[in-house]
Amino acid sequence: MKKILLMGHPNVGKSAFFNRLTGANVIESNYPGTTVDYTKGYIRLEDKDVEIVDVPGTFSLEPKDKAEEVAVAMLHNNKDAFVICVIDASKIERGLYLALEIIENGYPTILALNMWDITEDKNIQIDVVKLEQILGIPVVPTIAISGEGIKKLVERIKQAVPIKVDKIIEKAGDSAK
Numbered sequence: 001m002k003k004i005l006l007m008g009h010p011n012v013g014k015s016a017f018f019n020r021l022t023g024a025n026v027i028e029s030n031y032p033g034t035t036v037d038y039t040k041g042y043i044r045l046e047d048k049d050v051e052i053v054d055v056p057g058t059f060s061l062e063p064k065d066k067a068e069e070v071a072v073a074m075l076h077n078n079k080d081a082f083v084i085c086v087i088d089a090s091k092i093e094r095g096l097y098l099a100l101e102i103i104e105n106g107y108p109t110i111l112a113l114n115m116w117d118i119t120e121d122k123n124i125q126i127d128v129v130k131l132e133q134i135l136g137i138p139v140v141p142t143i144a145i146s147g148e149g150i151k152k153l154v155e156r157i158k159q160a161v162p163i164k165v166d167k168i169i170e171k172a173g174d175s176a177k
């Protein structure tokens, strides 16, 4: 595994996630040619140190500002990266669009349904197993601030494989019948 990109909308808990995943060895950088800062570090996966990047928040892969441009550039410049797509599970529909865009671009992706505590407090029901079946990628509920679900997510990163979006649409159609 070459690199892991931690991606998602602004304010969904990416940095809280990143801090849970990495130790103290983090490097603050400035993306070349921009004023956009980002952080990278390493996580230990199967006895290897894998680089992980806390990518600036982006709403979609059609950038609307400098930070989003950097996020999209990071994705496109790392064709062999794995993506942890972090979404705010209490606003799941908004986040799924970005997740689908990333999947559609052929990146092995794992979906973190973060803010699971808020989702439960609001009594929002999400069928995680069904979502996982439809998307064909691992889906893990997480609470980045308490660390809940993070270990499970790390264990499942290697199950992320490239998926064809046609297949997702087919399966979503089947589930509606």
Ligand SMILES: Nc1nc2c(ncn2[C@@H]2O[C@H](COP(=O)(O)OP(=O)(O)OP(=O)(O)O)[C@@H](O)[C@H]2O)c(=O)[nH]1
Residues within 6 Å of the ligand: 008, 009, 010, 011, 012, 013, 014, 015, 016, 017, 056, 057, 114, 115, 116, 117, 118, 142, 143, 144, 145, 146
């Ligand atoms: N209740 C709850 N709060 C969370 C969770 N994860 C993160 N937060 C809080 O949500 C806020 C945003 O978290 P960040 O980690 O800064 O989010 P981010 O995605 O890095 O945000 P940007 O870097 O601005 O795009 C902070 O106040 C966190 O403490 C969670 O699972 N549950």
Ligand SMILES: [Mg+2]
Residues within 6 Å of the ligand: 014, 015, 016, 054
């Ligand atoms: Mg952040």
